[in-house]
Amino acid sequence: MRKLINAPESMVDEMLQGIYAAHPDQVRYVSGDLRCLVSAHVKKGKVGIATGGGSGHLPLFLGYVGEGMLDGCCVGGVFQSPSAMQMLEVTKAIDSGAGVLYIYGNYGGDVMNFDMAAEMAGAEGIRVEQVLGAEDVASAPKGNEGKRRGVAGIFYMYKIAGALAAEMVALEQVKSVAQTVAANVRTMGVALSACTIPEAGKPTFEIEEEKMEIGMGIHGEPGVRKGPLVAADRIVDEMLESILPDLPYQRGDEVSVLINGLGATPKEELYVFFRRVAESLSKSGIHIYHPYIGEFATSMEMAGASISLLKLDAELKRLLDSPANTPFFVQR
Amino acid sequence: MRKLINAPESMVDEMLQGIYAAHPDQVRYVSGDLRCLVSAHVKKGKVGIATGGGSGHLPLFLGYVGEGMLDGCCVGGVFQSPSAMQMLEVTKAIDSGAGVLYIYGNYGGDVMNFDMAAEMAGAEGIRVEQVLGAEDVASAPKGNEGKRRGVAGIFYMYKIAGALAAEMVALEQVKSVAQTVAANVRTMGVALSACTIPEAGKPTFEIEEEKMEIGMGIHGEPGVRKGPLVAADRIVDEMLESILPDLPYQRGDEVSVLINGLGATPKEELYVFFRRVAESLSKSGIHIYHPYIGEFATSMEMAGASISLLKLDAELKRLLDSPANTPFFVQR
Numbered sequence: 001m002r003k004l005i006n007a008p009e010s011m012v013d014e015m016l017q018g019i020y021a022a023h024p025d026q027v028r029y030v031s032g033d034l035r036c037l038v039s040a041h042v043k044k045g046k047v048g049i050a051t052g053g054g055s056g057h058l059p060l061f062l063g064y065v066g067e068g069m070l071d072g073c074c075v076g077g078v079f080q081s082p083s084a085m086q087m088l089e090v091t092k093a094i095d096s097g098a099g100v101l102y103i104y105g106n107y108g109g110d111v112m113n114f115d116m117a118a119e120m121a122g123a124e125g126i127r128v129e130q131v132l133g134a135e136d137v138a139s140a141p142k143g144n145e146g147k148r149r150g151v152a153g154i155f156y157m158y159k160i161a162g163a164l165a166a167e168m169v170a171l172e173q174v175k176s177v178a179q180t181v182a183a184n185v186r187t188m189g190v191a192l193s194a195c196t197i198p199e200a201g202k203p204t205f206e207i208e209e210e211k212m213e214i215g216m217g218i219h220g221e222p223g224v225r226k227g228p229l230v231a232a233d234r235i236v237d238e239m240l241e242s243i244l245p246d247l248p249y250q251r252g253d254e255v256s257v258l259i260n261g262l263g264a265t266p267k268e269e270l271y272v273f274f275r276r277v278a279e280s281l282s283k284s285g286i287h288i289y290h291p292y293i294g295e296f297a298t299s300m301e302m303a304g305a306s307i308s309l310l311k312l313d314a315e316l317k318r319l320l321d322s323p324a325n326t327p328f329f330v331q332r
Numbered sequence: 333m334r335k336l337i338n339a340p341e342s343m344v345d346e347m348l349q350g351i352y353a354a355h356p357d358q359v360r361y362v363s364g365d366l367r368c369l370v371s372a373h374v375k376k377g378k379v380g381i382a383t384g385g386g387s388g389h390l391p392l393f394l395g396y397v398g399e400g401m402l403d404g405c406c407v408g409g410v411f412q413s414p415s416a417m418q419m420l421e422v423t424k425a426i427d428s429g430a431g432v433l434y435i436y437g438n439y440g441g442d443v444m445n446f447d448m449a450a451e452m453a454g455a456e457g458i459r460v461e462q463v464l465g466a467e468d469v470a471s472a473p474k475g476n477e478g479k480r481r482g483v484a485g486i487f488y489m490y491k492i493a494g495a496l497a498a499e500m501v502a503l504e505q506v507k508s509v510a511q512t513v514a515a516n517v518r519t520m521g522v523a524l525s526a527c528t529i530p531e532a533g534k535p536t537f538e539i540e541e542e543k544m545e546i547g548m549g550i551h552g553e554p555g556v557r558k559g560p561l562v563a564a565d566r567i568v569d570e571m572l573e574s575i576l577p578d579l580p581y582q583r584g585d586e587v588s589v590l591i592n593g594l595g596a597t598p599k600e601e602l603y604v605f606f607r608r609v610a611e612s613l614s615k616s617g618i619h620i621y622h623p624y625i626g627e628f629a630t631s632m633e634m635a636g637a638s639i640s641l642l643k644l645d646a647e648l649k650r651l652l653d654s655p656a657n658t659p660f661f662v663q664r
Contacts (some may be wrong), residue, residue, distance in 0.1 A: 002541060003524075006565055014607050015600045017607045018606040018607035018625075019603050022610070022623050190336075209334060233338055264596035264635075266632040271390075273350070275350035298599070300598040300600065303334050331662060332657050
């Protein structure tokens, strides 16, 4: 195992200690639990936004807690859901009377625990609404969107709902814009190598050197096609062939594009990827607005990338462009 | 080779096409040469700052061209110096009468080409000054600092000299602050795996699965010690034992810490690293101010990390904290 860690079982908490040591002016933890992270600047009267999920995906999930994005986050062990009790603690810490919106990815454990936390919070008089990220077109066919996994596109939900919440609007409005983003974003990924859960000590699966798996999930969930690693342009074309007709994205649309590195893939390659996406969308008459290229949702040392498209309107563009300041994402 | 590229020989230019397609409002190229990148907002009367070096190190070098940092950059092929003529073109494009400062890493090819460009620029009536980054303590012993390689610590030179230049001071002052930073920063790295130059098609060397190389350079230059991969805390301790006495950093000092991922190392591990650095410096009575954790100078898919320390005073802190906005680095 090639990892700069101490013991596998201490990695998550030591990572969190590092985060609190590095960003004490931005984040703190509640209930004496490192895994219950909240913004150091929860604003009175603002709708709180919380997320959560397994560790091993930085900047997901906790990296987006801060000004203009999220207010709180629970993390579990690597690829494990945090508990409902932890989510309840974060919910209580970030609610200031305007209610709390949960935005998280569509995974069984997370859904169960967030549902339970919402119920417990309700019993304590806190209004909670939920919107799920479920935009990986490779994970279930069109018509069965409710079964899809949430992946990198959740960044857009955080960014846009967070920007609207910062304008001090009501919970219903923040929920509504998060739903709009969820409905307008689609993602597909490709993996060139696996990652290793520290406590397992070896990769959960193998992808041979000159192979790839298109449509693989960020925990190594099986993709739609394994095959020889081909040229980047052909991979992009194949991914866009699944993404574009799904919404569908059409001539005249404006979209933000997110090219997300899964962990081990150099930024050079992400830009080679983006180049082809830009070329291809231009040919289709789809205009790119404010692209993002970098690591937004990773699988530790997995090599690969995903492409997300978000269809925009004037209001979404305005919210996408507004400033944000979190430990892992800054926008002026 | 596990890379999302088309042909090895087209990777650099396609990456650059991706960068210009993604950031047209921030960067453009001059002389019809994709590899001669300049800021879209060169300011009249401001000292220009240029850098350059081989490709394969994003965000180095071109990623820092933008508001509050650099004005221009030349890149070569992967791990290859750009030419003196290219540097001259960038120099001419960014000079607006106040002169140009070159800040770059101490590598033979770069030194030769930047020297030649400075001479040619001088002949055209442009004042050019140079400051080299040469802060890798593993690359040459104390007393022989002039032989040291420049690595991730150059980020601090860009940030601080760029912030001062934005205040419209004279070339001598920008050069002087860059020299102060160069004199006060020290770095050491550890590699867990090699990287592959696309045109070579296979790693330039191998590090076995459970091994590491302490002190390795960002092109795979030999380090000071190979050995079994040990716990992260022990690696940090060994690196700090080389870094701290070198300046030396002493009780009462204030330092910024940069934990830099070399490419394939997950952010989780960088924070485990930072945790130990913070713990250790705290014990030594050294105060951490404004740490940076992420990828700042990479070697494509190399696994590993480096630690840089910059000793600060009030003026350096002020300049470190000032805003910046570039395609790869944003600070509010």
